[in-house]
Amino acid sequence: MQIFGVDIGGSGIKGAPVDLARGDLAAERHKVLTPQPSTPDDVAECVREVVEHFNWHGPVGVTFPGVVTGGSTVRTAANVDAAWVDTDAAALLGGRLGGVPVTVVNDADAAGVAEMNFGAGQGRKGTVIVLTFGTGIGSAVFTDGVLVPNTELGHLELNGHDAEKRASHKAREDGDLSWEHWARRVEKYLRHVEMLFSPELFVVGGGVSRKAEKFLPLITKVRAEIVPARLQNNAGIVGAAMHAAQHRS
Structure with missing residues (x-):
């Protein structure tokens, strides 16, 4: 169908x-x-x-x-x-x-449901957080596969600003940030989310997930497993x- x-x-x-x-x-x-x-x-x-x-x-x-x-x-x-x-x-x-x-x-939420059913979150239990990095930062939180809708974690405060103003992919492009510089911002954001929710897994999506090899290996101070979205920007x-x-x- x-x-x-x-x-x-x-x-x-x-x-x-x-x-x-x-x-x-x-x-x-x-x-x-x-x-x-x-x-x-x-x-x-x-x-x-x-x-x-x-x-x-x-x-x-x-x-x-x-x-x-x-x-x-x-x-x-x-x-x-x-x-x-x-x-x-x-x-x-x-x-x-x-x-x-x-x-x-x-x-x-839509991207998260797709990843949980067909992508990187398939079959995963516990708390899984799908984050989409694009113009802003979108979030989808799952507990044992059940969605908590409309979490909007991109608007958590980071350095006195909405997190997405500092750590979105648009922020990287607008600030002409290196992948290393941007990865440090993303890491700080992920550590803050981890402190609040203690997830077992972060799935990183959005268009930037196509370039995951440029920044995910630079994020080393997060305890949760971090993987790129399998469905990427689709x-x-x-x-x-x-x-x-x-x-x-």
């Missing part, structure tokens, strides 16, 4: 049909830049463009980079326009897509489709 997944990020919006039996994309993903400003209407138009690229007319699962409650309502919007707050995202996107069923889920798309499949009426 295939369902379409869309991953809305602070810098890009990407999507593809997903083969739910394999937990992988069924076609090469299509990506567009996140509009600036990233208002609900403008982002919805980009989502429509991604979906129509595949001439898709069935259910669509969508991730959002913020807290999503009640399966539809956006509560925070740190890396997209503040006009998203209190928006019924499923209704907005469903209308823009011609009335097809749409579900919406936090982006890191995890959000896969998780969005899984969420849609689970909530089909």
Whole structure:
């Protein structure tokens, strides 16, 4: 069975049909830049463009980079326009897509569910934390495979700032930081999260996971096992489709 997944990020919006039996994309993903400003209407138009690229007319699962409650309502919007707050995202996107069923889920939660089912967290018990390093830092916390939704650990304080302002991949790029310098920031962040949650495993995802060999070996002062996400930057798309499949009426 295939369902379409869309991953809305602070810098890009990407999507593809997903083969739910394999937990992988069924076609090469299509990506567009996140509009600036990233208002609900403008982002919805980009989502429509991604979906129509595949001439898709069935259910669509969508991730959002913020807290999503009640399966539809956006509560925070740190890396997209503040006009998203209190928006019924499923209704907005469903209308823009011609009335097809749409579900919406936090982006890191979607990526985490995909990694726990098909990726680096598969079969792991205890506390597992999936972190996505991109425009911000997304988090998904699991205890014996059960998700604690909307944790938003990227907004923990680090050196007087939101952690994602110091340790996201965007912070590395904006500051032109070396991999060594950035790894020290990531390590400090991971140690803080470890102090709070004592996880057995960190799964590091987001686009930067493709370059895990450049920074993960430099992180040596964290007790938990640290591994790169197996689905890399496709995890959000896969998780969005899984969420849609689970909530089909």
